[in-house]
Amino acid sequence: MAEALDTIHSVATPEGVELDLRLAGPVSRAYAWLIDFLLRLLILLVLWIALIPLGGVGIGLWLLTWFFLEWLVPAACEAYLDGATPGKKMMGLQVVHDDGTPVAWPAALIRNLLRAVDFLPLFYGVGLLSILVNRDFKRLGDLVAGTLVVYRDRAHKPAAIPPAAPLPSPVALTLTENRAILDFAERVSTLTPQRAEELAEIPTCLVGGAHGAAASNRLLQIAHHLLGRRAR
């Protein structure tokens, strides 16, 4: 799959399997940044109203908060909250090292400090350019820190394959064809019946010229057979 989709970053593990990380593009990252930015603005605004009447101490605290929110809090969030600032969390994003392991302090700090460069000349011009040029959607901070921004895995929902009596395929199938039929069976519950039937009518040699619901059912039967279920 990794060859077909270039938004996937494969990590080869010592166990000899490739793990596919789904890279996050500039748009979802921009949304995440916007959420973080508005959150920061809100906190600073509230603190401004609350602290400024306190005079000197208030001003000091406010400037300190600004400093920490701007530079260190995002890095701390990424290092301790599973690689995500609040904005990234809402967008389902996560920062990981290049090898897919959770991001640690040094890398989190570097990528956040180098935002200063990515932000140039205005509104992340350099960062966007770098993201577009780079294969892994990395801004400069990510390049230097050796980090990736990826989509967090969603909870696994087992696909429901509608029941059907298993039936062997009338012709020998290649592995890819097997897979296509299984994919059809796993997704059929998300399609409208019309679309499912339309798709099922395409492999005529399998469905034997059957039409409509019969064709779709025939493919499901073959899928059940491929899964290894046998007619009792």
Added chain:
Amino acid sequence: MKQHLFEERHAREWQEFEAWLERGDKPRGEPRVAPAQGALDGAEIPQRYRRICQQLALARDRHYGADVVERLHRLAVRGHRVLYGARGDRKNRFLFFVFGGFSRLVRRERRNVALAAVCFFGPLFAMIAVLQAYPDFVHYLLSPAQVTAYEAMYKPDAPRLGRTPAADSAFAMFGFYVWNNVKIAFQTFAGGLAFGIGTLFFLLFNGIVIGAVAGHLTQIGYTEPFYSFVSGHSALELTAIALSGAAGLKLGAALVKPGRLSRKQALVTAARGAAGLIYGAAAMLLLAAFVEAFWSPLTEVPVRLKYLVGIALWVAVFAYFLMMGRGRAH
């Protein structure tokens, strides 16, 4: 083996692994919930994880349905995060860094540190010297408004030194110093990505401005208020700026002469060391801001004591970087 049989045979194993991940999916720290009866033992996990990986490889190779491949892949990714994300003992990392790690790093990076120091302190002292000989030169460097502001801040009869009229409280100044000085350090570091040119710019620029202020105030005879103000925090602050410059130059050097690595790889390698320098510099600047806000402006303290403290801090900073953490194997 058919997929149905494969799933049936291993379903239990996957469930157990999933349950273990649910309990302790945090890459670090203790599992959140006490282990249930019959749950997996932590020691078993690496072996279980390897089995999951092998089953994933099999499922892919045999072109099983996307569903089961996806499920195994998810288990493998999460297992990978937990097993390979575990970093050793983290409790003492901070102390190790303070008592030896940082100074060793600075000594290892002495060439970058020296270059950054020359670029920063060179123009600083040059400006002080130039302004003694040609007092009017200050107008090439600072605007008249700035000159007036600095003169007002260090007037010999000021009750508190170094204060702007807008923020006349120690804590406000503390916040300002942290916000401003650490930002300068971070910018100096980040400028290294422009092949080091940004870093050089910030070092030279700050050196010239600080030198111009110091030179001008010396020349008009505000020596005592000015130097008694800066002596306390100068050691920490100026050294930290030079160190953040060294971190930036390290990044720049990785781009200019990556050696036998690719530029990208050289950057990643350089960044690891540079991160340490930046932590250290930021911590020093926090300390410096504290001194600058709460100690330096005091006029009740005898001037000699302030000079003495200033000198002691310079000695301490040098001693720290030259001697701390030697002779311990790491």
